Amino acid sequence: MSSYSKKSCIREILIKRDGEKCAYCNSLEKDLTIDHIIPTSKKGSRYGRYNLVLACQLCNCKKGNTKIQSFLNKNNIGARNKTILKQIERIRRAKNEGREVKEVIIEEIRKNKSMGLQRCAL
Numbered sequence: 001m002s003s004y005s006k007k008s009c010i011r012e013i014l015i016k017r018d019g020e021k022c023a024y025c026n027s028l029e030k031d032l033t034i035d036h037i038i039p040t041s042k043k044g045s046r047y048g049r050y051n052l053v054l055a056c057q058l059c060n061c062k063k064g065n066t067k068i069q070s071f072l073n074k075n076n077i078g079a080r081n082k083t084i085l086k087q088i089e090r091i092r093r094a095k096n097e098g099r100e101v102k103e104v105i106i107e108e109i110r111k112n113k114s115m116g117l118q119r120c121a122l
């Protein structure tokens, strides 16, 4: 697959998952870029979907190589955007526990399912 079609394929997946908006400021601008939450220069995954979000040009530019947490704090993004916080929390937990992010997500889904079942049983 060419790198262009790989990119547009990833873009489609991210739009389906998060909607066609900037993950940081919710801007609906047309020229959304694909941003690595943890930059690849800081050992963030290049293709792991959990590390990818759509970001507007301005946010992507402002973020640059800033640590994600200081970028969020500085721009007061966490208060407006819970989805991104959840994603970062997953990455952090996986790192702390020396696990794959995928495992953490699967565990979350399992937990939510069993909680759902408990609720039904009550």
Ligand SMILES: [Zn+2]
Residues within 6 Å of the ligand: 022, 023, 024, 025, 026, 027, 055, 056, 057, 058, 059, 060
């Ligand atoms: Zn933005």
